[in-house]
Amino acid sequence: MHQSLKQQAIDILRMNDRGGYTVPTARLYPYQWEWDSVFAALGFATFDRNRAWEEIETLFSGQWDDGMVPHIIFHKTDPDYFPGPEMWKSNTVPPSSGHSQPPVAASAMLTMMQTGTEMDKERAKALFHKLHAWHRWFHTYRDPDNTGVVGIVHPWESGRDNCPDWDIGMDQIVVPDDLGDLPRRDITHVDPSERPTAEQYNRYLAIVKFGHECKWDHLEIARNGPFFMVDPCVQFALMRGDRDLAELATEFGEPGIRDEAEAWLKHSKAGCDSFWSDDVGGHVAKDLRTGGLSTAFTNASAMALYADAGSPDQQKRLTTEISAILDSCSFGFPSWDPRDAQFESRRYWRGPIWSVVNYMIGIGLSEKGETALAERLRNDTRRAVETSGFFEYFDPLTGEGLGGKLFTWTAAIHLAWAM
Ligand code: 2M8
Incomplete structure (x- = not known):
């Protein structure tokens, strides 16, 4: 019998469950990723609140003493x-990567609390x-x-690799001579033409090297590290998160934290x-070392x-761009x-569509009264899954599924938003 997409999505979350955490997909991403996990929680919340x-x-449980929640x-x-x-040499238990990812947990926790019971609040x-x-x-x-x-x-750290x-x-990163041969695994699991190039990978590793050599001193990395850029995704996720943190603080009788979060916002x-x-006609990435802005x-x-x-x-202008x-x-x-x-x-974050980002864009559009655009995006997200299955990401011209298969966050967003 043909299984419903809903049942398939539930099965994917269960299948990628490694006991208390899910992996984004087997083989390609065998660990716990920060924002993948938070979206997974939104998916689980539709059928198993405890999980x-x-x-x-x-x-x-992987949070560092300084407060950072690592990306892996x-x-x-x-x-x-x-x-x-x-490679990361984090010196933490459990071991982890040395930087974070878009902070989406406050917003998910608020949503789960608002749609739940006393247990969710606790x-x-x-x-x-x-x-x-x-x-x-x-x-x-x-x-x-x-x-x-x-x-x-x-x-x-942006999640948009x-x-x-x-x-x-x-372009400004100098790759050290002693990086050695990089045993990349990603290109043995999926088509290399859809993944970052070797040159890009060397630069990613050059930043990791700088980080562990300064023992993940975050002020040193921000001031003198090889790379420091504004990411609209992280900035906007944090702003939304601060808004939602303030709301949680009000709920839990923490006026000091509420005021602090409102001041940040x-x-x-x-x-x-x-x-x-x-x-x-929109906010774009910015290089904080040179002041240069991205171009699209x-x-x-x-x-x-x-x-x-x-x-x-600005909001009017960017809504026009979204529509175009x-x-x-x-x-x-x-x-x-x-x-x-x-x-x-088809190449990863250089064009394809991603369900999790669609979800956040869609919420923003509908809250601003752009209901038709929001619905269109939700339909597109569902149609991509109907066309190809629960792939990691999709070609925006054809809806063809790309990257990893049976992917946790695509399944989770289907359950939580796009069904
Ligand atoms: C991708 O990132 C990892 C590195 O963190 C990779 O390419 O190996 C990104 O799509 C990222 O946003 C995502 O969290 C991760 C796991 O799905 O994969």
Whole structure:
């Protein structure tokens, strides 16, 4: 009998469950990734609330003493993935990578609490101070000069690994001679033409080397590391997260934390002007070392409404761009503007569509009253899965599924939003 997509999505979450945490997909990504896990929790919350909270609790079990929640937690060593714990040298238990990823947990926790029972409130409350420490870490170590804008120290911290956004920052990285041969595993699991190039990979590893050589001193990395750029996705996820942290603080009777989160949000809103591009009609990535701006509209630019960033005029302009870009492809929302020469419909974050980012864009659009655009995006997200199955990401021109199969976050977003 033909299984429903809903049942398939549930089965994928169960299948990728490694006991308290899920892997994004078997083989290609055999560890716990930060934002994948948070979205997984939203998926689990539709059929198993206890398991949903476990996912987030296990994620926070890898939190560093300084408050950082790392982007990968290496619960059990797996030779299938490179770079593994021996490259990061985090010196933590459990071992982990040395930077973070978009901080989406506050928003997911608030959603789970609002749609749940007293149990959900208790579980959220138990994690609340850890969540607050993570947000404080972002504001302290990723914005050391208190500009209202956080930087990322590695393209992997954005979650949008090889987006052309990072090219201006990556071009300046000098690859050390002693990097050695890199035993990449990703290109043995999926088509190399859809993955980052070897040159890009060497630069990723050069940043990792700088990090462990300074013992993951986050101020040193932000001030003197090889790479420091503004990512609209991380900035907007953090702003939305601060808004939701403030709401959780109100709920839990923590007025001091509520005031702190509201002050962060106000400061961040003011900071957003510094990476707005009139040429593009949206917020774009910015190299904090040189001041250079990226040159095209991305799915991260489209997240501005989710964070309520930008002036009313800017929001109007970027909504026009969102609509024009949706008209330019069959499945939204592409990770790079299809009208731009650098667009590649199949290469990872240089064009393809990603369900999790669609989810955040869709929420922003619908909250701003752009219901037709929001529905269109939700339909596109569902149609991509109907066309190809639960792939990691999809070609925006054809809906063809690409990258890993039976992918956790695609299944989770199907259950939580796109069904
Ligand atoms: C991708 O990133 C990892 C590195 O973190 C990789 O390419 O090896 C990105 O799509 C990232 O956003 C995602 O969290 C991760 C796991 O799905 O894969």
